[in-house]
Structure formats: structure tokens, C-alpha cells
Amino acid sequence: MRHFPPMNNNSPMADSSAAAVSAGVPTPAFSPLYQQIKGLILQSLQSGEWKPAESIPSEMELAARYRVSQGTVRKAIDELASDHLLVRRQGKGTFVATHAEDHVQYRFLKLMPDRGDLDSEGPAQRDIVDCKRSRANADIARALALRTGDAVLQVRRVLSFGNTPTILEDLWLPAAPFKGLTAERLADYHGPMYALFETEFGVRMVRADEKIRAVLPDATQSQLLKVSPSTPLLSVERVAYTYKDTPMELRRGFYSTENHHYRNALS
Amino acid sequence: MRHFPPMNNNSPMADSSAAAVSAGVPTPAFSPLYQQIKGLILQSLQSGEWKPAESIPSEMELAARYRVSQGTVRKAIDELASDHLLVRRQGKGTFVATHAEDHVQYRFLKLMPDRGDLDSEGPAQRDIVDCKRSRANADIARALALRTGDAVLQVRRVLSFGNTPTILEDLWLPAAPFKGLTAERLADYHGPMYALFETEFGVRMVRADEKIRAVLPDATQSQLLKVSPSTPLLSVERVAYTYKDTPMELRRGFYSTENHHYRNALS
DNA sequence: CAGTGGTCTAGACCACTGG
DNA sequence: CAGTGGTCTAGACCACTGC
Numbered sequence: 392m393r394h395f396p397p398m399n400n401n402s403p404m405a406d407s408s409a410a411a412v413s414a415g416v417p418t419p420a421f422s423p424l425y426q427q428i429k430g431l432i433l434q435s436l437q438s439g440e441w442k443p444a445e446s447i448p449s450e451m452e453l454a455a456r457y458r459v460s461q462g463t464v465r466k467a468i469d470e471l472a473s474d475h476l477l478v479r480r481q482g483k484g485t486f487v488a489t490h491a492e493d494h495v496q497y498r499f500l501k502l503m504p505d506r507g508d509l510d511s512e513g514p515a516q517r518d519i520v521d522c523k524r525s526r527a528n529a530d531i532a533r534a535l536a537l538r539t540g541d542a543v544l545q546v547r548r549v550l551s552f553g554n555t556p557t558i559l560e561d562l563w564l565p566a567a568p569f570k571g572l573t574a575e576r577l578a579d580y581h582g583p584m585y586a587l588f589e590t591e592f593g594v595r596m597v598r599a600d601e602k603i604r605a606v607l608p609d610a611t612q613s614q615l616l617k618v619s620p621s622t623p624l625l626s627v628e629r630v631a632y633t634y635k636d637t638p639m640e641l642r643r644g645f646y647s648t649e650n651h652h653y654r655n656a657l658s
Numbered sequence: 659m660r661h662f663p664p665m666n667n668n669s670p671m672a673d674s675s676a677a678a679v680s681a682g683v684p685t686p687a688f689s690p691l692y693q694q695i696k697g698l699i700l701q702s703l704q705s706g707e708w709k710p711a712e713s714i715p716s717e718m719e720l721a722a723r724y725r726v727s728q729g730t731v732r733k734a735i736d737e738l739a740s741d742h743l744l745v746r747r748q749g750k751g752t753f754v755a756t757h758a759e760d761h762v763q764y765r766f767l768k769l770m771p772d773r774g775d776l777d778s779e780g781p782a783q784r785d786i787v788d789c790k791r792s793r794a795n796a797d798i799a800r801a802l803a804l805r806t807g808d809a810v811l812q813v814r815r816v817l818s819f820g821n822t823p824t825i826l827e828d829l830w831l832p833a834a835p836f837k838g839l840t841a842e843r844l845a846d847y848h849g850p851m852y853a854l855f856e857t858e859f860g861v862r863m864v865r866a867d868e869k870i871r872a873v874l875p876d877a878t879q880s881q882l883l884k885v886s887p888s889t890p891l892l893s894v895e896r897v898a899y900t901y902k903d904t905p906m907e908l909r910r911g912f913y914s915t916e917n918h919h920y921r922n923a924l925s
Numbered sequence: 926c927a928g929t930g931g932t933c934t935a936g937a938c939c940a941c942t943g944g
Numbered sequence: 945c946a947g948t949g950g951t952c953t954a955g956a957c958c959a960c961t962g963c
Contacts, residue, residue: 481931
């Protein structure tokens with residue numbers, strides 16, 4: 392079970408004494424031990440050895456498993472926790488992060504009511520407008536790292552808060568990992584879509600990039616959101632990634648900002 | 659120079675043996691040593707003991723000064739660095755972060771060209787349209803933690819990239835800290851405004867909150883940005899804060915998203 | 926009470942920078 | 945080469961959770 396450092400001279404412990412300058416080549420890149428441990432933990436997350444919401448082994452156990460000190464696995468876990476891949480809970484353990492938790496329900500949704508917060512508007516109402524198989528055009532394919540013409544699932548839905556339709560979203564998903572996803576399945580599920588992806592398809596969204604623009608709705612869009620065609624909307628194009636930076640979803644959202652705004656913290 | 663922990667029983671070192679349960683009151687709140695050190699460093703930053711772009715004392719020196727181990731000040735500095743208040747540079751030292759650096763010029767500006775990056779469009783052109791003294795109305799006063807009627811500076815400017823006007827901004831600044839700021843001063847300065855605030859007024863912007871909406875421009879706005887009145891714009895309302903969460907600027911920006919988008923990373 | 930994560934220390938060695 | 949931040953270890957003790 393002992394891991395070995397890549398191609399550089401930074402192995403720890405007993406073997407750290409003599410190994411230094413071996414080949415004459417310039418040492419390629421320095422990768423500290425805790426980064427390697429981080430990689431190993433990441434692999435276990437990816438492979439499903441530890442599932443969302445489950446606890447992972449204690450720091451002591453992991454230290455023994457990887458033959459490093461507790462401090463080293465601690466630093467690895469620290470980084471994974473600040474990436475929101477793990478969640479530490481003092482006295483209880485370290486857990487695999489999940490989208491299926493009340494207090495982080497809307498982690499990727501930055502829309503906020505102008506007064507109060509999303510919870511104060513009651514549970515979001517999610518209406519599936521459409522869900523069909525189709526083929527990726529050039530744009531979709533590029534975003535999802537597929538080839539043009541590859542099978543994708545296309546979903547359209549409307550999110551309403553307090554009975555006011557607020558978000559219209561078009562989603563594209565690679566068909567393969569989401570085999571079996573149907574309109575019924577989606578309509579029957581009341582909760583965050585990313586939570587369903589985790590439990591039903593083992594796909595965990597880890598990070599996302601959004602590009603935001605101001606646009607005018609087309610006829611269909613203004614109808615679905617019940618706004619006039621001259622009401623500008625926020626266009627939010629999101630690519631969401633699983634582990635290893637694999638794109639797994641393209642989402643084009645249209646947000647009504649009559650009573651809401653997109654909130655962003657800069658630091 | 660020795661600091662003492664707040665009202666709780668967590669002093670380190672020699673005195674950590676017997677101090678535990680003293681008064682019968684429930685221990686108020688636990689504040690680890692490194693957090694206290696962080697607070698002390700923050701104070702020195704605030705007071706101007708170490709100025710932007712300068713280096714702060716080495717970890718060893720700080721450890722001696724605060725009578726704690728190097729590891730403890732390290733953890734304090736780590737947090738300040740991840741808050742972007744300090745910048746660590748291996749082999750050189752730890753420096754006070756600044757907005758006047760090439761590679762972080764646009765740290766708070768999330769607008770990106772649809773192709774390429776901001777640098778590829780050449781230097782931003784900043785045109786001051788207006789700069790005048792006025793009085794805060796209720797909205798402005800609330801945002802800046804002032805009283806209605808307090809003196810404020812009001813600035814209007816246009817940012818152009820590659821000769822295309824792209825951003826129209828209205829700024830409100832509390833008059834007191836920015837005494838002496840004039841249209842000329844602004845027009846003569848070519849560089850990030852927050853850099854000027856640092857060097858000329860000792861005001862360092864540390865974080866900001868933005869609220870984004872889609873809006874239609876009024877006549878003046880469409881004229882200044884050279885877009886038609888039916889072209890939707892991104893409305894970006896920012897409150898920027900110095901140390902201690904003191905609001906120091908309210909900024910209302912109108913971004914043309916014809917060839918640019920607001921980029922945001924979710925994680 | 927045992928087990929978990931959280932803090933703190935002390936000391937060794939490594940990688941990087943600049944004179 | 946000395947000085948800086950960066951890594952790693954080992955061990956002690958603290959705070960929190962749940963049985």
C-alpha cells in the first residue's frame with residue numbers, strides 16, 4: 392500500500408537521506424507528499440470507495456494506510472475540504488460532500504430574492520417542460536467534450552419561487568452516464584437535480600463555470616416566464632464538471648431579475 | 659508584547675496545565691491562538707504599520723514577537739493569504755497584497771471578452787465623465803453606512819476596451835476619507851482606481867459584494883455606451899469594503915454584453 | 926468514556942531567492 | 945551562502961460528539 396512519489400527526489404521518512412541527485416536531468420516538478428495523498432484520496436472518491444454523505448476513514452487510519460504522519464493527511468484533507476469535496480465535522484469525522492443537504496441545497500444557485508433569502512420563499516417548484524434525446528451540435532459537443540452528433544439528453548424546466556416563474560433552464564447531458572433519465576423520473580423527484588444525479592447516476596458535480604449576459608427573451612421564453620418580450624433577462628450559461636475536470640452538464644439559464652438578483656462575493 | 663487570550667481557557671505553552679475550569683460560567687467562545695494572531699496581524703495592516711506591496715516580518719520574527727511557535731503564525735498567515743490580504747513568496751517573504759500589480763489588475767472585474775482575455779484587448783481606456791460632491795440619499799447612505807445627507811463624492815466614468823465603450827460606472831465614495839479627490843486627479847491617473855485609492859488615500863479594498871440584474875439603458879446610458887436603447891445591459895451593483903467590513907464604495911456598473919460576458923467560477 | 930477532528934509545539938530538512 | 949517560506953514528523957493536549 393505504500394505510495395511512491397513521482398519522478399522527483401522528495402520522498403519522506405527513512406529514504407529521504409541519500410536519494411537526492413540521481414539522474415542529471417533537471418528535477419521535473421516538485422510535488423509535496425500531501426499533494427500526492429490528496430490525489431490518492433481523490434481517486435478513492437472518484438472510484439466510489441467512499442460515497443456522498445458517507446464518512447471516510449479517520450485521519451489516523453489514513454495516516455497508517457498511506458504511511459505518513461497525521462499532519463500530512465490533515466493538510467491533504469484541508470485542501471479537499473476547502474474545495475468542498477469533503478466536509479469536516481469535529482468529533483464526528485470527515486464526510487464526502489453532497490448536494491443533498493438542506494443547508495447547501497442551492498450551492499450553485501446564486502439567484503437571491505431582493506428581500507430575504509431563497510428559503511423564505513418556500514420550497515422551489517420545479518416543472519419539467521421537456522426531456523428528450525437528441526444529438527449534440529458543434530457548440531454542445533465542444534462544451535461537453537463530445538463529438539458533434541453524439542447522443543445527449545436535453546431537458547427544459549421552469550423553476551418557480553412562491554408561485555412566480557423565475558428561471559427557465561435548458562440542460563444538455565451526455566446520454567451515456569445518464570442512461571435511464573426520463574421526464575417522469577425528473578418530475579417525480581422533488582429536490583436538487585444534482586442530488587438526483589448523485590444518487591441515481593453516481594455523478595457528482597464538483598465545480599462549474601458560468602458566463603453571464605443580458606438578453607431579451609424570445610417568444611417561447613417570455614411565455615414560459617410570463618414576462619413581456621421587452622423584459623431583459625439574465626442569461627447564465629453554465630458548464631458543470633465532475634472529478635478530473637470532466638464536463639458533465641451544459642446549462643443555459645434565463646433568470647428573471649424583476650424581484651431577484653444574481654449575488655456574487657468578490658474577494 | 660505578549661498577547662492574552664480573550665475570556666476563555668485556551669492559553670498555550672507553560673500555563674496550559676491548570677487553568678481549565680475557573681469561573682462557573684459556560685465558556686463563552688473558543689478562539690484559537692492562531693485566530694488571535696491573525697487579529698493582531700490584521701490590526702497592523704489596518705494601522706498601516708505594513709503598507710501595500712511592502713514585506714511583513716518573517717515568520718520567525720513574528721513568532722518571537724507574539725511568543726508563539728512558527729507553526730501558529732504560519733496558520734494565521736495562511737488564512738490571511740487565502741483571504742488575499744497577504745501574498746506569500748517562497749524565498750522572498752510575505753507581502754501586503756495590493757491592487758497595483760500587473761497580474762491582479764482586474765481582480766474585482768469579472769467581465770471577459772468572449773474570445774481571449776482582457777489583456778489581449780490592450781490597456782483599458784478610462785474616461786472620467788463627471789466627478790462632483792453631493793449628498794447621500796437614503797439608498798447611498800445605507801450602502802455606505804452613512805447618514806442621509808452626508809457628503810459623498812460621485813464619479814461617473816466609461817471604460818473602453820479596444821476603443822469600444824463597454825462599461826459605464828457610477829461611483830459613490832464617502833467624502834471624508836477621499837478628501838482631495840478631483841476629476842483631474844482621476845483623469846491623470848492611468849491605472850486601476852483601487853490602486854490610486856491605496857497610494858493616495860490609504861484605503862485598501864479587501865472584498866466586495868455584487869448584485870447583478872438585466873436592465874434596459876436609459877437615454878443617457880445608451881448614448882454613453884453607444885448602444886441602442888433596446889440593448890439589454892448587465893447592471894452590476896457593488897459595495898466594496900476595507901478592513902473590518904467597513905463599506906467604502908458603492909458602484910453601479912452597466913456592462914455591455916455584446917462582446918463580453920461576466921465570468922464566475924462556482925465551487 | 927473512547928474516538929474524532931482541532932490546536933500547538935519543537936525540530937529537522939527542503940526549495941527558492943538574491944547577494 | 946544566509947534567509948525566506950514550504951514540508952514533514954512526532955507528540956501533547958483540547959474541544960466536540962455520541963454511546
